[in-house]
Amino acid sequence: MLSKVNTACVMGMEACHVEVEVDVSGGMPGFLVVGLPDTAIRESRDRIRSAIKNSGFVFPQGKITVNLSPADVKKEGAGFDLPIAVGILTATGALEQEDVKGKVFCAELALNGKLRPFRGALPVTIHMKEKFGIFVMSPVSAAESANVDEITVYGAPSLRGVVEHLKGIKPLKPARGASRKKLSDDFGSILDLNDVKGQEHVKRGMEVAASGGHNILLLGPPGSGKSMLAKRFPTILPELSEEESLETTKIYSIAGQLRDTGLITSRPVRSPHHTVSYAAMAGGGSWPLPGEISLAHNGVLFLDEFPEFRRDVIETLRQPLESGEITITRVQRSLRYSARFILIAAMNPCPCGYFTDPKKVCRCGPDQIQKYLCKISGPLLDRIDIHIEVPRLEYKQLSGKRCGEFSKDIRERVKKCRDIQTGRFGVRRETAACNALMSSKETEMYCLLSDEARELLKTAILELGISARAYDKILKVSRTIADMEGVEKIEAHHLSEAVGYRCLDRNLWA
Ligand SMILES: Nc1ncnc2c1ncn2[C@@H]1O[C@H](COP(=O)(O)OP(=O)(O)OP(=O)(O)O)[C@@H](O)[C@H]1O
Ligand SMILES: [Mg+2]
Known part of the structure; x- marks a missing residue:
């Protein structure tokens, strides 16, 4: 039997949609993961086997082939445990393909079948919400993802909980986001x-x-x-x-x-x-x-x-x-x-x-x-x-x-x-x-100097030894000082204050 489950992996600030295809066939027992998985994903085979068994499901005897597509993207992380496990359960008939359709699964599994958080739940959700509206994760990841608008995310405690939710036996409540956290x-x-x-x-x-x-x-x-x-x-x-x-x-x-x-x-x-x-x-x-x-x-x-x-x-x-x-x-x-x-x-x-x-x-x-x-x-x-x-x-x-x-x-x-x-x-x-x-173009556009300020800037550059490199900085800081006063044009006193903030340029230490 063949099954297909959707998941994603994080790449920098972005995420990438990954399809997990699972094929379970007769023959020599084996468990193969292909499609550029990293070591953590290859190691997941033993976790998945134990998690499925310890959740009270049957782990198939035959040959299991898992393909992570697209094949040319290197995949990383432990978030693939759940989608692979769900794929195996779908391929063996414990779940229907219809149950998993249109949903994104992402979580690490513990040996006893518990769902664990994975890194990057938020970028994954933001990226995948264009194509998918329903996400299944661990409760911790779900609380993170629920901060994204217009999606439904379920935080399931265990693999068994996921199956019972998908089968409608024990439906989960959607997670709610945003509790405030101070990191200061x-x-x-x-x-x-x-x-x-x-x-x-x-x-x-x-x-x-x-x-x-x-x-x-x-x-x-x-x-x-x-x-x-x-x-x-x-x-x-x-x-x-x-x-x-x-x-x-x-x-x-x-x-x-x-x-x-x-x-x-x-x-x-x-x-x-x-x-x-x-x-x-x-x-x-x-x-x-x-x-x-x-x-x-x-x-x-x-x-x-x-x-x-x-x-x-x-x-x-x-x-x-x-x-x-x-x-x-x-x-x-x-x-x-x-x-x-x-x-x-x-x-x-x-x-x-x-x-x-x-x-x-x-x-x-x-x-x-x-x-x-x-x-x-x-x-x-x-x-x-x-x-x-x-x-x-x-x-x-x-x-x-x-x-x-x-x-x-x-x-x-x-x-x-x-x-x-x-x-x-x-x-x-x-x-x-x-x-x-501000870009240099914007600096030119928005940093308009009064005549007096222009003269002062000239003197500063020529006589105080202010480097041309600092020129832009002085203009930007003057712009801020003028904004603090609520005036449009940069006057001499704004500029002189900004020049005063370049003490290392003025070679005081030379
Ligand atoms: N302006 C001030 N008002 C009140 N307390 C001050 C002031 N300046 C220094 N102190 C006292 O001096 C202590 C040392 O200050 P601080 O650690 O900020 O010095 P520093 O300039 O960072 O020194 P260092 O160069 O050795 O790192 C402060 O903990 C505070 O108790
Ligand atoms: Mg100090």
Whole structure:
């Protein structure tokens, strides 16, 4: 007997429809899986055999051939267990072909027949919903998939439960989606920018960065509060939109980091340690999974002690900072993962840390300082729009009362500024619209300077030694500052503030 069951496998951010054909015939007993399966799928044979038997069904004696089609796509993952098992049960008559028609099956099986979650339930559902309306998965995967509109997904506890549901003996209830999950680690709502005393210019710079989606680098001596400020940056970012939330959840789903139910509703914040490996940062493995930069999609990537990261690890940021995605190439195929985040980096100005400190003596030679700063390459520095110096606070400021603004008030202003940008870029852009993502054409179109501002920019480039590479960045940041004021034309004071955020370009350390 021959049977056909629908399933899917995940490939990067997308999924691919796979048909599982099962043929059970007489002859020498055997169980063969063809159609480019990976080791996990080949190993599934023993799981499936035990699961079928332990669920009280008969495992056929003859020769079983399973074909995964299309044959030219390499398949990966344990989600094929259920469709193969259902295929075998259909081929042996325990189920009818009519019972499985029009449905998508995806789950790993335990030896006792229980259904287990698989990685990537959300992208699979989004991809397959064009052709199929009904999905059968484990309860955990079903809760994830149920966040997609216009589909019905059943979360079955076991293989037996699947069969009884399909036969109408014990129908399951459709799963319901969206329970809220906070992934913000220790960055949750307990932190507030108001905790930080003084440093008003840094807070202002952070507000500009949040408003326009700009990357930011904090520079200063030890103990000046860089880490403290950076950790509070996410608290002034606007909430995730529904679309962004689904995008980010998709990545966590593929990475298998969405074990309990739901949708990610707060901006992810990733803060890998500086010993992080290349694969953990960019994404890796023989079948690459999303790395830290993709897990920070639509959120914040915080790199503390920036120059301490390995050079190749830092350099991986180049492509995503430019294009908002990363392509990982392996022998078998290349996969693409979204990685659009705001980078916030913190570092000391020199190895001992006190180069910019007026009170302490720096013990580093010019060569040492240069070598330290050179750990961050020019092209990478170029992609960071805002550099801010964080000076050490005086006793008076530290012992004073807190008087800064609360994060929620700043966030309100940031939201307003983002609305202006959404109005500007509108629906023409499929990704989040913000000034930092303007193309050079858009920069030309939207960054109109007043005469005075134009003169100032000329002077800055000629006399302060601002590199031409930083030109675009200054324009974009000026655009954001003008938006924060709600004005259309960029004036001289907007521009001079933006120039002030390029302290590393101004060669202060040369
Ligand atoms: N502006 C501030 N307001 C209140 N507390 C502060 C401020 N700046 C520093 N501190 C205190 O100093 C501690 C150290 O700050 P933090 O760890 O942010 O320094 P850092 O600049 O990251 O130093 P390093 O370069 O050594 O990493 C904070 O935990 C906090 O208690
Ligand atoms: Mg620190």
